[in-house]
Amino acid sequence: MSENQHLKRQQRIQALLGKAGLQAVALNPGPDLTYFSGLEFHLMERPVLLILPGDGPSVLILPELESAKVDDLPYPIRPFFFNEDPGTWVGIFQAALQEAGLSSGKLGLIPRRLRVLELNYLQSAAPDLEFESAQDLISQMRMIKDGSELAKMGEAVRIAECALTGILSSLKPGQTEKEVAARLVGRLLAQGSDPALPFFPIVSFGENSANPHASPGERVLKEGDLVLIDWGAAYQRYCSDITRVFALGDLHPELDKIALFVAEANTAGREAAKPGVPASAVDRAVRQVISEAGYGDYFTHRTGHGLGGEAHEEPYISEFDQTILKPGMTFTIEPGIYLPGRGGVRIEDDVLITEDGCRSLTELSRELGQLLPDDSMI
Ligand code: CO
Numbered sequence: 001m002s003e004n005q006h007l008k009r010q011q012r013i014q015a016l017l018g019k020a021g022l023q024a025v026a027l028n029p030g031p032d033l034t035y036f037s038g039l040e041f042h043l044m045e046r047p048v049l050l051i052l053p054g055d056g057p058s059v060l061i062l063p064e065l066e067s068a069k070v071d072d073l074p075y076p077i078r079p080f081f082f083n084e085d086p087g088t089w090v091g092i093f094q095a096a097l098q099e100a101g102l103s104s105g106k107l108g109l110i111p112r113r114l115r116v117l118e119l120n121y122l123q124s125a126a127p128d129l130e131f132e133s134a135q136d137l138i139s140q141m142r143m144i145k146d147g148s149e150l151a152k153m154g155e156a157v158r159i160a161e162c163a164l165t166g167i168l169s170s171l172k173p174g175q176t177e178k179e180v181a182a183r184l185v186g187r188l189l190a191q192g193s194d195p196a197l198p199f200f201p202i203v204s205f206g207e208n209s210a211n212p213h214a215s216p217g218e219r220v221l222k223e224g225d226l227v228l229i230d231w232g233a234a235y236q237r238y239c240s241d242i243t244r245v246f247a248l249g250d251l252h253p254e255l256d257k258i259a260l261f262v263a264e265a266n267t268a269g270r271e272a273a274k275p276g277v278p279a280s281a282v283d284r285a286v287r288q289v290i291s292e293a294g295y296g297d298y299f300t301h302r303t304g305h306g307l308g309g310e311a312h313e314e315p316y317i318s319e320f321d322q323t324i325l326k327p328g329m330t331f332t333i334e335p336g337i338y339l340p341g342r343g344g345v346r347i348e349d350d351v352l353i354t355e356d357g358c359r360s361l362t363e364l365s366r367e368l369g370q371l372l373p374d375d376s377m378i
């Protein structure tokens, strides 16, 4: 990414603040703070806060021990350092808010990330300040990915696909879900994933695959099992999130059948995803295929979610999300059919809205893969 990219993003949100009725936006550690500053902080007991004011350079409240992070930044910033004495922190917040011109008016926050910890300091430092969600404002920007973001996501997909392909032939009867998940995690890191994976892989065998959010356990792989793997990599903090299903030997015929319907629904979703249609239209197209197949009651979640700096972000591909799809948006399409006690199939792709349709970033075959008890795989 060009070094000025972060400055451009700061200037862009500054230009949008007035229309949103906000004096400034305050962000604590996480993907939003990193998006605007390129800086990374852990969410810990010390309250780091980046304030993007309507004009002038950004203000950053941070511990002295992290001061090296703001040396040589490629854009101007006004840092306010605090020491290890929490008794002095309200004073630091006061000085920082004053510098940002924030004594009253509305400060935009991200409700699902900002903690009561930061909120208390803000309220104590500026009792007349009002708070409002800046979620929509920021997601409008973050939903549209630029070329450098797309390149990172493409790499996250490539790493994830290579990692899975690398372990498939080693899946053998008798291994537990946890063992397979551990091998997959090792492979993801060896292929170049960031150590902070977007999420721990789901590896579920047989009846466990009927739980869409199963976590790997002690269940042992057996002949006749369906194997569901939902995994992803992160590359320079951008995520992939993929699901594929496999069979060890012959499956119950109904499981073979639902695998075909889910693949068909996935195709319908990718065909429905294009600029100008609402996110809900993609969900409807997917759900229609599964309902017509008679399994509508067994598709128990939305069709997908935005993907990028977070594994789940806007837009949400659900009947309730009317976001109009635009070129540069990236999200998952992940229909599933789950038969309790028997097994479930989900096929999840990561897609990009283009000028005239949608392109899948994921390229692995969507067919039910056959695992063999010996060392080969068809
Ligand atoms: Co997934």
Ligand code: CO
Pocket: 241, 305, 332, 334, 348
């Ligand atoms: Co997903």
